Amino acid sequence: MSKVFLEQAGKTVLLMGNEAIARGAVEAGISFASAYPGTPSTEIVETLARYANVLGIHVEWSTNEKVAFEAAYGAAMSGVRALTCMKHVGLNVAADPLMSSAYTGVRGGFVIVTADDVGMWSSQNEQDNRWYGLHAFIPVFEPYSPAEAKDLTKEIFNFSEKFEHPVILRTTTRISHARGPILLGELRKPVEGEFLKDVKRWVLVPAHARKLRPKLLERWSKIEEAVNDFPFNKIENPGSKKVIVACGITYGHVVDVLKEIDKLDEITVLKISSTVPVPRKLVVEAVKDAEEVLVVEELEPIVEEKIKAIVQEEGITVKVHGKDLVPREGELTLNRVAESLIKFLNVSKQSIPWLETNQEISIEVPPRPPTLCPGCPHRATFFALKKAVSKLKIKPVYLGDIGCYTLGLNPPYRVQDTCIEMGGSIGAANGLAITTKQPMIAIIGDSTFFHAGIPPLINAVYNNTPFLTIILDNRTTAMTGHQPHPGTGITASGKTAKIIRPEEIAKSIGVEYIDVVNPFKLDETAEKIAKALKFIEEKGKPAVVVSLRKCALLVASDARRKNIKIPVYRVDLEKCTACTRCYNVFACPAIQVLEDNKAYIDPTLCVGCGDCAQVCPVKAIEPTIKPGKEWKELWW
Amino acid sequence: MKENRYKNVLAVGVGGQGLITFGRVLAEAAILNGVKVLTAEVHGMAQRGGSVVTHIRIGDVESPLIPLKGAHVIVSMELLEAARYINYANKKTLLILNRRLIRPNVPGVKMPKMSDIIEKIKSSGLKTVVLDGDKLAEEAGSYVSANMVMLGALLGSKILDGFVKLEDVEKVISRMPEPWREINIKALKLGYSSYSKAATSDSD
Numbered sequence: 030m031s032k033v034f035l036e037q038a039g040k041t042v043l044l045m046g047n048e049a050i051a052r053g054a055v056e057a058g059i060s061f062a063s064a065y066p067g068t069p070s071t072e073i074v075e076t077l078a079r080y081a082n083v084l085g086i087h088v089e090w091s092t093n094e095k096v097a098f099e100a101a102y103g104a105a106m107s108g109v110r111a112l113t114c115m116k117h118v119g120l121n122v123a124a125d126p127l128m129s130s131a132y133t134g135v136r137g138g139f140v141i142v143t144a145d146d147v148g149m150w151s152s153q154n155e156q157d158n159r160w161y162g163l164h165a166f167i168p169v170f171e172p173y174s175p176a177e178a179k180d181l182t183k184e185i186f187n188f189s190e191k192f193e194h195p196v197i198l199r200t201t202t203r204i205s206h207a208r209g210p211i212l213l214g215e216l217r218k219p220v221e222g223e224f225l226k227d228v229k230r231w232v233l234v235p236a237h238a239r240k241l242r243p244k245l246l247e248r249w250s251k252i253e254e255a256v257n258d259f260p261f262n263k264i265e266n267p268g269s270k271k272v273i274v275a276c277g278i279t280y281g282h283v284v285d286v287l288k289e290i291d292k293l294d295e296i297t298v299l300k301i302s303s304t305v306p307v308p309r310k311l312v313v314e315a316v317k318d319a320e321e322v323l324v325v326e327e328l329e330p331i332v333e334e335k336i337k338a339i340v341q342e343e344g345i346t347v348k349v350h351g352k353d354l355v356p357r358e359g360e361l362t363l364n365r366v367a368e369s370l371i372k373f374l375n376v377s378k379q380s381i382p383w384l385e386t387n388q389e390i391s392i393e394v395p396p397r398p399p400t401l402c403p404g405c406p407h408r409a410t411f412f413a414l415k416k417a418v419s420k421l422k423i424k425p426v427y428l429g430d431i432g433c434y435t436l437g438l439n440p441p442y443r444v445q446d447t448c449i450e451m452g453g454s455i456g457a458a459n460g461l462a463i464t465t466k467q468p469m470i471a472i473i474g475d476s477t478f479f480h481a482g483i484p485p486l487i488n489a490v491y492n493n494t495p496f497l498t499i500i501l502d503n504r505t506t507a508m509t510g511h512q513p514h515p516g517t518g519i520t521a522s523g524k525t526a527k528i529i530r531p532e533e534i535a536k537s538i539g540v541e542y543i544d545v546v547n548p549f550k551l552d553e554t555a556e557k558i559a560k561a562l563k564f565i566e567e568k569g570k571p572a573v574v575v576s577l578r579k580c581a582l583l584v585a586s587d588a589r590r591k592n593i594k595i596p597v598y599r600v601d602l603e604k605c606t607a608c609t610r611c612y613n614v615f616a617c618p619a620i621q622v623l624e625d626n627k628a629y630i631d632p633t634l635c636v637g638c639g640d641c642a643q644v645c646p647v648k649a650i651e652p653t654i655k656p657g658k659e660w661k662e663l664w665w
Numbered sequence: 666m667k668e669n670r671y672k673n674v675l676a677v678g679v680g681g682q683g684l685i686t687f688g689r690v691l692a693e694a695a696i697l698n699g700v701k702v703l704t705a706e707v708h709g710m711a712q713r714g715g716s717v718v719t720h721i722r723i724g725d726v727e728s729p730l731i732p733l734k735g736a737h738v739i740v741s742m743e744l745l746e747a748a749r750y751i752n753y754a755n756k757k758t759l760l761i762l763n764r765r766l767i768r769p770n771v772p773g774v775k776m777p778k779m780s781d782i783i784e785k786i787k788s789s790g791l792k793t794v795v796l797d798g799d800k801l802a803e804e805a806g807s808y809v810s811a812n813m814v815m816l817g818a819l820l821g822s823k824i825l826d827g828f829v830k831l832e833d834v835e836k837v838i839s840r841m842p843e844p845w846r847e848i849n850i851k852a853l854k855l856g857y858s859s860y861s862k863a864a865t866s867d868s869d
Binding site for chain 2: 032041042043068069071072150151173174175202203206207208209210280281282284285288362363364367382383384388389390391392394395396397398399400401402433436439440441508510612613614616617618621622633
């Protein structure tokens, strides 16, 4: 997207926070980067992948975060600089190698990016991954802006290499997906590594690990000392009686609020970018003569509790505020930080124009939840699935997973009764199919299947657990913006790869009933799903149906690129009876509603999948041009 | 003085209407003019045809988020979304709205009439300017360029004078590949010139 990414040093360009992190990594001279896509982290490796060949670095989409972590960790063992990126919950998947990496350390700089989704814009929780730093003895650094994200990334590669220790860069949605001006620095060339054998360091058997543990604690003490001089931490206006400690992104909010109340040059602000470990000496210096301190941090009181411990240990009498004045849940916004600061500094609301206005303007409108796109093959599968289930007169439980298809939880589909984490659909089916008599249907996407769906499916074959797995194969990682995966035949940097097919995996692990369906043939798909469900009922064994059609967004963009005309559909208003089936039961967003409740297909939104024509009971929907062979092939 | 340190532009609409591009083009133009800028946008699940919002803060700011009641101007690509985010407005906020209503994809949803929703927004007493963004975009060459029409209208309102220059926006657009370069510049200019017309007719 940003062609400016490779501009020369000295230029100031607009970059998204994630692009800035990628640039920082290239300025630091990385040789290796790996990730599994996940909002809000995706664009870091996506950007690097785009320029991998030009820069001569290896960039990959790995099968999951654990593999991505291990791959980058391996690269850093060989002495090169390596980067791995994941969303916050991805670090749960990678937690096993994370813990080990602190014991062995690394030789080349190793930066682990965790992009936390504070506010849960696109995630199942808002866990605070700074805990991982404390848990694993790995320092955590947090930028406050896109510009700082670039410089901080570069700096912590040096930090990591100096201590031969991994480091975590924690970003949040409002850093990763914010854009700002970035002053570019020089690029550094990648190098080749060499693995130096040292079994006492790299082989974590108990005898070695016991010796590495005191060394780890010793390294940690040195890191605790070093963060006091870390250049991104600073004290502004030392000496005021009330001190604000601003961690990571909150620094920007704090500065803007202090400007609004004309106290920016008056109040002591301790800016902390290394939140784990907290820079003890800086804290003492900032708060020793203060009466009250307010720690402003998002989510958990990690810095707050540490500062409370420090002042107690140092015998400093000061009242430390934090989560008593700053909300613990959700994103901190200017409004929320302003409310906290106003209470803490005891100033009037009148001093902030946007707080003093009493008049709250609001208008009630219908909600607009995110929805499956026009032409989405998942919608077709869900429609056929409901048809199969109603024909069999059964009431299955639909075990959902992470992807666009999670949106199937909403009416009219309602085919996601659970959604836990990546792979949790097949995983939980292994228990639910045993402890209940209800039919279980696990619904999982292709990328999620490769990520974490294979071990639980092997488990089902091994333990002979009867449930249906429907793999929604749209040939891409759609939700995060169409990254390739092991089933797509292409790598992150655009090289041709082997195509790994989900049904072949199912076959090789011993699934006895496997079918591959075209969801756009609604009746046929419904019949095939019903047949699979009957097999499970009769034989008491697992079955797999792969529903294979490309993501409609990819098809539409391929059509534009190849200049193939999209056979947009239209409604014959003479025939339309306003039965509402196409927009209320099938619910394609391209179908709008006219004042007489008849349907109208917006030609700017329709992608020509033709499903609505099959759904219409009076055959009032027809293509404007005959769909050609070329067009049909685009969907494979 | 505080008032002139920065401008808060809130751009709202439905996922797919080009709000990320809107924010990016505006921000790049600010940088060309030597003015600091921060934007915040939402990707991932929230984007799939849902309600979307881009914060653009131009000038002396450190936080990328616009506070509630803190927008100087709200540019809306869709009318329900304009109404949804009106809590970012205060008495002085300018509303620049595209005359378009998109039905949320919710079975059985009760849709207000276009005229009713415009009436409701206007009854808030805020200065409101409504444009036919989609129609003007088609005139420029493609309905896809409605976002650039609205960007043109924003500049036509003069609210960003001293922060962003029309010619810098044109410079940013001219880096796009054809045919978008030509269509988008046309759309931008149509939006720019239509603003004052729309503003006069709305105050009638």
